[in-house]
Amino acid sequence: MTAARSRIEVAFRLAATIILGLAPAMAAAQEPVGSFELLGKRLTVGETIWVTDASGREVKGKLRALSSTFIVLDANGARREFPAAQVGRVDQPQRDSLRNGVLWGALAGFLGGAASCALNDQCVGDESGAGVTVVLALLGAGAGAGIGAAVDARIKGARLVVYRGAGARVSARLSLAPIVTPRTKGVRLSFSF
16 A cells, blocks of 8 residues: 555656646636826727726726727616726636636546556556556546636626726725534635725
């Protein structure tokens, strides 16, 4: 059983190294622009966006026109024009490719397949066991990639701030909630901005 345990340790160390190496790249996001001139490079006419004016009112609509001095939306069939000085924030739907879901799913499936074989005594100790480990790891990677793509395709609704005006209000919220069950005691911490 020590050979199986050492295989699992190696697999988990490899997974941790890969995850820690990829995390900064996945967390990187584009900063919001501060001028309408640059906003034109981030938005395309016809896409759905949210405009929050200086008083905090939010309007969702399709972008019809954008210049260095104003933005025009079609919101529920009505034309809404916002002068640049009155726009506090502009959001757009966050575009997310299925690639990261496929990659994370494949990694989890690969490690799960390899770990399941490492825990099975029949896979440990001979040359055929290495082949079985590879086959199970690859099958796990394929299944995980499919599951990861399906999960990633279902995630919708996230928005990305693409413009923040100089006078825009930035709000942050911190909440703590106790978690008390017969088996678990703890605190849920949530921070949003």
